[in-house]
Amino acid sequence: MELFFKMSDIRSRNSNLLNKLWNMTLIFGLGSLVCGMIFAAPVTCLGQEGKGAESVSPERFFSRGNDYYEKGEYENAITEYEKILAGGKESAPLYYNIANSYFKSGKLGKAILNYERAKCLMPRDADLNTNYKFAKTMVKGKVISAKSVWSWRPIRMYCGSLSVNELVWVTSGAYVFMIILLFITLLRPGRNKYFLAGVVLLVVFIVFNSVVIWRKARYKDTHAVTIVSRADAFFGPFDTATKFFTLPEGMSVTVFKSKNGWYKVRRADGKVGWVNKSDIKRL
Amino acid sequence: MKKTFLIFLVIFLIAAVNVWAQVKLEAKLEQNKVYAGNPIYLYLTFRGTQDVERPEVSPVDGLKIKYVGPSSEVSIINGVVSRSITFTYLVIPLKGGQFEIGPFFAEYQGQMFKADPVILNSSVTPGPLTGPKPAYVPPDRDEPQASPPYVDDKIFLTMDIDRRVVYVNEVVPLTIRVYVDGMGLRDIEYPNYPHEGFSTGELAEPERRTELVKGVNYNVLVFKQDLFGIKEGDYVLGPGKLNCKMVVRRQPTRRFRSSLFGITIGDDDFFSSRFGYKTYPIELESNEIPVTILPFPEEDRPEDFRGTVGDFALDVNITPKKVKVGDPVTMRMAIRGRGNIDTVTAPHLLKTDDENIKTYEPQVTKKKNKKIYEQIFIPKNDKVKELPAVSFSFFNPRTRKYETLRKGPFPIKVMAQPESERVVKMVSMPGEAQVFYPQEKLGKDIIHIKENIGNLRPRGRVLYGNWLFMTAQLVPLALFAFFYTGYRKKERILTDKSYARFLKAPKKAKVGLAKAKTLLKKKEVMPFYDAVFKTLQEYLANRFNLPLGSITCRVIEEKLRPAGCDEKILEMLRDVFSRCEMARYASSVPGGHEAEETMEKIKRVIDYLEKFKSQV
Numbered sequence: 030m031e032l033f034f035k036m037s038d039i040r041s042r043n044s045n046l047l048n049k050l051w052n053m054t055l056i057f058g059l060g061s062l063v064c065g066m067i068f069a070a071p072v073t074c075l076g077q078e079g080k081g082a083e084s085v086s087p088e089r090f091f092s093r094g095n096d097y098y099e100k101g102e103y104e105n106a107i108t109e110y111e112k113i114l115a116g117g118k119e120s121a122p123l124y125y126n127i128a129n130s131y132f133k134s135g136k137l138g139k140a141i142l143n144y145e146r147a148k149c150l151m152p153r154d155a156d157l158n159t160n161y162k163f164a165k166t167m168v169k170g171k172v173i174s175a176k177s178v179w180s181w182r183p184i185r186m187y188c189g190s191l192s193v194n195e196l197v198w199v200t201s202g203a204y205v206f207m208i209i210l211l212f213i214t215l216l217r218p219g220r221n222k223y224f225l226a227g228v229v230l231l232v233v234f235i236v237f238n239s240v241v242i243w244r245k246a247r248y249k250d251t252h253a254v255t256i257v258s259r260a261d262a263f264f265g266p267f268d269t270a271t272k273f274f275t276l277p278e279g280m281s282v283t284v285f286k287s288k289n290g291w292y293k294v295r296r297a298d299g300k301v302g303w304v305n306k307s308d309i310k311r312l
Numbered sequence: 313m314k315k316t317f318l319i320f321l322v323i324f325l326i327a328a329v330n331v332w333a334q335v336k337l338e339a340k341l342e343q344n345k346v347y348a349g350n351p352i353y354l355y356l357t358f359r360g361t362q363d364v365e366r367p368e369v370s371p372v373d374g375l376k377i378k379y380v381g382p383s384s385e386v387s388i389i390n391g392v393v394s395r396s397i398t399f400t401y402l403v404i405p406l407k408g409g410q411f412e413i414g415p416f417f418a419e420y421q422g423q424m425f426k427a428d429p430v431i432l433n434s435s436v437t438p439g440p441l442t443g444p445k446p447a448y449v450p451p452d453r454d455e456p457q458a459s460p461p462y463v464d465d466k467i468f469l470t471m472d473i474d475r476r477v478v479y480v481n482e483v484v485p486l487t488i489r490v491y492v493d494g495m496g497l498r499d500i501e502y503p504n505y506p507h508e509g510f511s512t513g514e515l516a517e518p519e520r521r522t523e524l525v526k527g528v529n530y531n532v533l534v535f536k537q538d539l540f541g542i543k544e545g546d547y548v549l550g551p552g553k554l555n556c557k558m559v560v561r562r563q564p565t566r567r568f569r570s571s572l573f574g575i576t577i578g579d580d581d582f583f584s585s586r587f588g589y590k591t592y593p594i595e596l597e598s599n600e601i602p603v604t605i606l607p608f609p610e611e612d613r614p615e616d617f618r619g620t621v622g623d624f625a626l627d628v629n630i631t632p633k634k635v636k637v638g639d640p641v642t643m644r645m646a647i648r649g650r651g652n653i654d655t656v657t658a659p660h661l662l663k664t665d666d667e668n669i670k671t672y673e674p675q676v677t678k679k680k681n682k683k684i685y686e687q688i689f690i691p692k693n694d695k696v697k698e699l700p701a702v703s704f705s706f707f708n709p710r711t712r713k714y715e716t717l718r719k720g721p722f723p724i725k726v727m728a729q730p731e732s733e734r735v736v737k738m739v740s741m742p743g744e745a746q747v748f749y750p751q752e753k754l755g756k757d758i759i760h761i762k763e764n765i766g767n768l769r770p771r772g773r774v775l776y777g778n779w780l781f782m783t784a785q786l787v788p789l790a791l792f793a794f795f796y797t798g799y800r801k802k803e804r805i806l807t808d809k810s811y812a813r814f815l816k817a818p819k820k821a822k823v824g825l826a827k828a829k830t831l832l833k834k835k836e837v838m839p840f841y842d843a844v845f846k847t848l849q850e851y852l853a854n855r856f857n858l859p860l861g862s863i864t865c866r867v868i869e870e871k872l873r874p875a876g877c878d879e880k881i882l883e884m885l886r887d888v889f890s891r892c893e894m895a896r897y898a899s900s901v902p903g904g905h906e907a908e909e910t911m912e913k914i915k916r917v918i919d920y921l922e923k924f925k926s927q928v
Contacts, residue, residue, distance in 0.1 A: 091765040098761050119771045122762035129761045151766075156759040163758055197775040201785060208788040215799060242776065 087113045094126060103134040121150035125157055132164055138256035138278040140164050142310055145281075149249060149312065153190050168279040193245045200238040207231040253294065253309040255280045260309060262302025266291035273302040276309070284311060335360035337367070339416050339427040341403070348408050348434045349466040349494055350560050351592045353380070354401040356416055356427065362397040367418040367427075369401055372411050375432070376404040378594070402592055405434035406466075466493045469596035471505065471552040473539075477604045481621040482709045483540045483652045488552050488598065490533040491525070496559035498591065503535055505552035505598070509545055509605055513538040540621075540652050541605035552598035557591040608707055614716050616660040620706035622651010626659065626717040630699060630724065637729040641689045643699060643722070645674075648682040651706070658685045662720075663700035668692050691726040698723045810857035817854035821847055821918050828911060837907055841895035844914055848888060851918060865889040872924075881920045884913040 094109035110127045113119075128143035144161040151157060191199065207228055214224040255276040263270035266288045274296065276282060282304070286293035291303045335358070342353040354377070358364045362384050369377055380400040387394050405411065414429030470489045478484050488503045502515055519534045539549075608619070627646045635641055645659050658674045674687035689699055701720030708715050775781055805812045824847025831840040852868050853860045865886050872882060891910050 087768055088765055095761060095763065113765075113768075114771065117771055118768045120766040120768045122764060122766040123768075126761040129758055132758055156762075160758040163756070194775045197781075201781075204785065205788050208792050211792060212795065215796065246774065246776075 087116060087118055091123065091126070094130070098126065098130055098133070101133075103130045106130045107134070119146075119150075121147045121154070121157075124150070125154070125160075128164075129160065132160070136256070137164060137167055138254055138258075139310070141168075141279045141281070142254040142256060142312070145252070145254065146312055149245075150192055152192055164279065169277045188241050188245075193242055196238055196242050196245070200235055200242065203231050203235050203238070207235070249312045251283050251285060251311075253282050253284045253292065253311045255282070255308060256310045257308045260304050262294065262296075262300070262304050264302065266293070266303040270303065274300050276304065282309060284309070335420060335425065337416065337418050337425040337427040339414055339430050341413075341430045341432055344431060345433045345435070346405060348405045348436050351402050351404040351558065352432075354403050354413065354430070355398050356401070356418075357396055357398045358418060358420070358425070359394065359396045361420060362395050364397065364418055364420050366399050367416045369413065369416065372413055374405065374407045374409060374434075375411055375413065376406055377413070378402045378404075380593075402594075403432065405432065408434050408436035410434075466495060467491065467497075467558065467594075467596065469503070469552060469554055469598040471503075471550050471598040471601060473549065473601050473603060476602065477606060478541050479606050479621055479707065479709050480541050480544055480608060481619055481652050481655045481707075483538050483622070484603075486537050486539050486549070488535040488537075488554070490554060490556075490596065491523070491530040492532075493528055493530050497533075497556045498559055500533065500556040501554060503552045503554040503598075505550045507539065507547075507549055509541055509543050509547035510539045510549070510603075511542045513540075541603075544605050544607040546602065546604050548600050548602050550598055550600040554596045554598075556594060556596070558594045559591050609712070609714075612714050614705040614714055616703055616716070617705040617707070617714060618655075618657040620652070620655045620657065620704075621709060622649055622653070622655075622706060623708050623710060624649030624651060624656070624704070624706055624717070626702075626704045626719055628659075628702060628719040628722070630722045633723070634725045634727070635691065636727045637691055637694055639690070641691070641699065641724060643687045643689065643702075645685040645687070645702060645704075645719075646682060647685075647704060650681065651709075653678070653681055653683060656683045656706075658687075659702040659704040659717075659719075661687075661700045661702055662718075666696075666700065668696045669699070691724070694726045694728045696724065696726045813854040813857050817851050818918070818922055820854065821851040824850065825911075825915065825918070828914075832907055832911055835904065837904070838895060840907055841892050841910070844888065844910060845892035845896065848892070848914055848917075851921075855921060875924075877924065878920065881917055885917050888913050888917065 090109045090112045094106040097103070097106035097109060107127060107130045110123060110130065113123055114127075124143045124147035128140045128147060131137075131143060132140035141161070141164050144157065144164060147154075147157050148161060210224050210227050210231065214221050214228065217224070255278050258278045260276040260278075261272050262274050262276060264273050265271075276294075276296065280296070282294040282296055284292045284294050287306075288303075290306050292306055292309060293301065294304050294309065295301045338355075338357045338359065340355045340357070342355070346352050354369070356367050356369075358367075366379070366382070369379075371377065378401065380402050382397055382399050384397045385395070403413065411432045411434065412429045413432060414427060416427040416429075418425050418427075468491050470491070471486065473486045474484050488505075490497070490500070515535060515537045519536075521532050521534065523530050523532045541547075608617075624647050627648075628643065630641055630643045632639075632641065647656050647659070658676070661671070668691060670690040670692060672688040672690075674685040677684045677686070698721040701718060701722075703716055703718045705714060705716040707713075805815065824843060828840055828843040828847060831843055849860060849863045852858070852863050856868070856871055858867070868885060869882055872885075888910055891906065
């Protein structure tokens, strides 16, 4: 008759159970990674969707654009490149080449605009950064530099060197790692202190990354570049309003309001004015 | 009313007198016999209160008495609260003999309390201390030194300086010595002293040595520091103070042997063993030294004198001596000697307005007792024939005169620069080779386009906007939640016995019923009833976490009825129990039909109780 469990049985079962749970954790960790990869595959493939059907055309346009560029026919090159954009596709090298073509054809504003678009997708590309900086030096008028929100250099470098998608992947990885740490915390009660500290750090990291992602996403919507040689900013959204200041071609501004064909913009030095929508272009 | 008041007054007065009677001052020595130089504690205890000022202890010739600090105590014995405060003093007998310390007085709420004096017998330690007392002998200096305090102590601090009369900016070494005999020191801090009118250099690492003073071999720790006067006037250096801990034996069972001890600074032990030793914090104080700082004499003061004091030499050389127009020439001026090197300034150029030479600010390199100035000259044309002479003036405190060193002018040969050799000159740091590069004009343009289109993707598509990706993020969390629930359940099974039995009850019952069914098919009625009874008993025991032997129909009914169990089920339960008992203990065994009915009933009872789980 089995009325009560013997303690030795409990201990032995407990040990077996812990071993099983530990193995399960490992399986879970690997499973999460595999799961992530499985899910990632279709997500990555999303970027390629329809590539089979249209794979020839964008590359042909791109190749033609390059040919025109090398011949010095920059307008034709831009036309070819923009056909790809019109087809609903984009890539960082595409924006880069468009920017180069605009630069060569003397359209500094559109060149900087496209460099910035490319920077959103491949922020660490050395060629891109060099050309972007060079183009910025060509902006006429007083150079006004805005103080970065992320004024601490390591944070600024971290935020600036990763694209939105890369940041999302990093955050997702941190999140999975945090769950794994929670598992370990559950199974190894003696070492909770360190693992919990790790969990807290990861939570902070995830929150921080989320803020950065939000800001970067917002940047695309609020950032604009002057694409005409001279754009006047007025005190009000109408032509008869008093002129406040002038934006030279290529100067970046922050858009925070839109009304009747006018954008309310803020220059880096904090001055706010209304600019005609045709004078600036958002990313 | 008056009577009551008088009673209270009398009680109050009795209580007050009682309180006064309890307050007393006691004096006690840690021990009454001690060797000279061995510190002991003196305790002055005020019983009955803690709100008293520290009693003053009158100085006693031959004893050094230092206040250590207070300690208070509150005790409750048989409900009676008693308070006391003890003031502790460190007493060091400086010589042998009998000493009377006290009496001691303290005031509390206007009343004076007195403690009787205590007697301390100090015997002189054998060995070197039995001879003549150690006396401090000042080193041979220009002027006599004042005797340091505690000359005849076994531990004392001295401070002396090389000269008592110095000039502004003149470097003068100061020495602070700690003399120790027959005891150890630890946790020795660097000495400090007031030094108004002086600027101090870095205090060097102390040296350890032994010195024989009047037949006594002292361990000596020597601190050295350079000072220089910054403002003329009469000043007093010191007294120097040094904090350390004195280490002595707890029980001096054998004679002191000074060879046992040493001195260290910092955390190093200097005992062969700490066992049996006790430490006492102590502050040593040295003598003061009056010093006069003299101003620089006005007479014969050179124009280029910038306050440099000492005895110096000047070496100057130039490289290269043959150059083309526009090439740099380096003049290296080294000033070395004894004195205040910090006050040394760059040598003065005697001719600085030469329009044919471009002059740069000199670069200085400081070494020990040496400063090197490197100055670059660039001849603007080939008319330059020499570099200007330099002069350096200083005041020599030994001769008490100003001295001026002159070097140069320095002849050089400057050649014209050929037109074809226009180059960009990279002037390197002095002492390094000069490197020349032809001037290069760099082009400026953007970097070429990319050859590959890269990873094409739909415009504006971002990862966080993809529902599949975001759903995937829930998977780890869901897995964790699932795992956590399972883990908690397993853990509960392992730790909660009743829960474990509760869970296994239906499984066991299922097995038991299957066995009973098999027996029923084989028409083995008696074993069938045995199996039914055992299954039911086990199920109910596990279900309600009861011992197997305690399961009876009545016990189960008592549990189920208050919970609102269906009467029909209870009836079935009773019936099954009674049939089983009849079959097991009575001679009549219920037949095949009844057995099937029993089987059906036990199934229904168990099914019902499984559904009824939450209510019991």
